[in-house]
Amino acid sequence: MQATPFETVTTIRFRHCDPAGIVFYPRYFELINDLVETWFETGVGVSFHELHVARRMGIPTVSVQCDFRAVSRWDDRLRQRLHLTRLGNASLQAQVEFAGDAGDVRLCAHIVLVTIDLDTMRSAPLPQDMRAAMQRYLIPSADAACA
Numbered sequence: 001m002q003a004t005p006f007e008t009v010t011t012i013r014f015r016h017c018d019p020a021g022i023v024f025y026p027r028y029f030e031l032i033n034d035l036v037e038t039w040f041e042t043g044v045g046v047s048f049h050e051l052h053v054a055r056r057m058g059i060p061t062v063s064v065q066c067d068f069r070a071v072s073r074w075d076d077r078l079r080q081r082l083h084l085t086r087l088g089n090a091s092l093q094a095q096v097e098f099a100g101d102a103g104d105v106r107l108c109a110h111i112v113l114v115t116i117d118l119d120t121m122r123s124a125p126l127p128q129d130m131r132a133a134m135q136r137y138l139i140p141s142a143d144a145a146c147a
Contacts, residue, residue, distance in 0.1 A: 003139045005083040006043040008035065012076045023072040028107055029064065032096055035080045036061075036113070043082075044133045055127070056118045062091075063112040067146075069105045077101055083139045087131060090115045090123040097146045108146030 010031065018024040040059070041047040051057050072078060078098045086093040091114045098107040117124040126134075 003083070003136055005081040005139065006039045006137055007082075008038055008042075008080050010034070010078050010080055012072050012074055012078065014074055016072075017074045021074050025068060028066065028068070028098070028109075031078075031080070031098070032064070032066075032109055032111065033061070035082055035096060036094075036111075039082050039137075043137065044130055046130055046133075052118065057124060057127075058116045058118050059113050060116060061111055062114050064109060065111075066107065066109040068107055069146075070100070072098070072100070072106045078106060082137065084134060084137045085110075085140060087126070087134060087138055090125050092126070092134065095146065105146055 012023060016023050016027040016031070036059075037048050040051065046055075048059075051059065078100060081097045081099070082094055084092055084094050091112060094111050094113070096107070096109040096111060097105055099105050115124050115126050116122060
């Protein structure tokens with residue numbers, strides 16, 4: 001199976017915007033987290049609820065590097081893409097891209113997530129079922145950099 005990014009579309013809401021009508025930059029971090037949560041549920045097949053409650057595992061973000069390339073405004077539709085650049089034992093690195101309908105990149109972010117045991121609050125190995133599901137999104141960073 002050839003690796004492909006996970007894609008979804010979101011609409012910028014009033015709640016995302018500052019008084020100038022553009023996305024207030026901290027809201028992008030919420031949008032990134034929403035994308036990761038959607039990817040887990042839809043792409044990986046494990047909802048955050050199952051992950052946290054049934055499996056007692058968390059997936060906190062430990063690093064974010066973000067470039068804001070262009071303005072997004074209220075009611076813009078953004079294509080959100082996520083692909084993995086690395087799968088470690090208890091961590092994963094991902095690249096996230098948000099683009100407008102014309103393909104113009106609005107945001108490019110590199111994030112690192114770590115799997116932790118919620119009872120000990122220590123890193124824990126990525127479960128094999130999740131690792132297997134994530135493989136289809138693993139694209140080396142040199143092959144799929146933000147435009």
